[in-house]
Amino acid sequence: xxxxxxxxxxxxxxxxxxxxxxxxxxxxxxxxxxxxxxxxxxxxxxxxxxxxxxxxxxxxxxxxxxxxxxxxxxxxxxxxxxxxxxxxxxxxxxxxxxxxxxxxxxxxxxxxxxxxxxxxxxxxxxxxxxxxxxxxxxxxxxxxxxxxxxxxxxxxxxxxxxxxxxxxxxxxxxxxxxxxxxxxxxxxxxxxxxxxxxxxxxxxxxxxxxxxxxxxxxxxxxxxxxxxxxxxxxxxxxxxxxxxxxxxxxxxxxxxxxxxxx
Numbered sequence: 001x002x003x004x005x006x007x008x009x010x011x012x013x014x015x016x017x018x019x020x021x022x023x024x025x026x027x028x029x030x031x032x033x034x035x036x037x038x039x040x041x042x043x044x045x046x047x048x049x050x051x052x053x054x055x056x057x058x059x060x061x062x063x064x065x066x067x068x069x070x071x072x073x074x075x076x077x078x079x080x081x082x083x084x085x086x087x088x089x090x091x092x093x094x095x096x097x098x099x100x101x102x103x104x105x106x107x108x109x110x111x112x113x114x115x116x117x118x119x120x121x122x123x124x125x126x127x128x129x130x131x132x133x134x135x136x137x138x139x140x141x142x143x144x145x146x147x148x149x150x151x152x153x154x155x156x157x158x159x160x161x162x163x164x165x166x167x168x169x170x171x172x173x174x175x176x177x178x179x180x181x182x183x184x185x186x187x188x189x190x191x192x193x194x195x196x197x198x199x200x201x202x203x204x205x206x207x208x209x210x211x212x213x214x215x216x217x218x219x220x221x222x223x224x225x226x227x228x229x230x231x232x233x234x235x236x237x238x239x240x241x242x243x244x245x246x247x248x249x250x251x252x253x254x255x256x257x258x259x260x261x262x
Contacts, residue, residue: 043117
């Protein structure tokens with residue numbers, strides 16, 4: 001599928017995600033720990049966090065492993081510039097790198113990673129590498145902010161599945177399988193997305209749908225263990241909030257946020 005259609009599918013399926021809340025939360029953390037000039041967005045996807053930050057005057061470096069995602073992000077950034085030029089100091093650059101092993105050649109003021117990117121790291125050593133790399137990529141005093149789904153959220157997904165969407169131009173069937181021993185969930189999605197209009201041999205219009213199979217696996221890690229990894233990496237101050245609120249995470253938290261100061 002061409003990345004333009006991939007963009008359409010991804011952003012349609014993610015259009016209800018709380019991007020404004022992630023941006024609000026990041027800025028709330030910066031109010032507490034210091035405002036950055038340069039921000040690294042790990043697992044930036046199609047740029048839905050990186051581009052708005054650039055439009056607010058931040059120098060943003062978006063990092064993702066997916067070439068398709070980055071192509072979409074660059075297209076969105078270019079389109080955004082056409083509608084509204086970036087303010088002084090605002091910029092966005094996209095790099096294809098692994099969040100466990102990325103390098104800018106300089107340190108940033110803040111590193112963020114939202115939309116549960118760290119849950120896609122399926123082994124403890126992957127988490128440790130990613131945290132240590134974030135520490136290395138920060139200036140002293142810089143803050144690392146990221147969120148994770150908790151095991152309770154993954155259990156909710158498993159208990160509530162299957163999920164369905166049925167609209168005129170897109171539909172999906174989403175099922176989940178949960179491995180309690182690893183706090184790991186496998187999401188299987190079958191997506192049907194409407195193609196541009198095709199014609200039969202007699203030029204009679206007909207509708208065609210592309211079928212896309214997606215498999216995503218996520219693992220939840222105990223919050224105290226994540227805090228330990230942050231402290232062992234060298235972060236001097238670590239706080240853990242719950243569900244977009246600046247209140248300490250609890251056993252009922254579904255999405256936990258860490259803010260760690262170098």
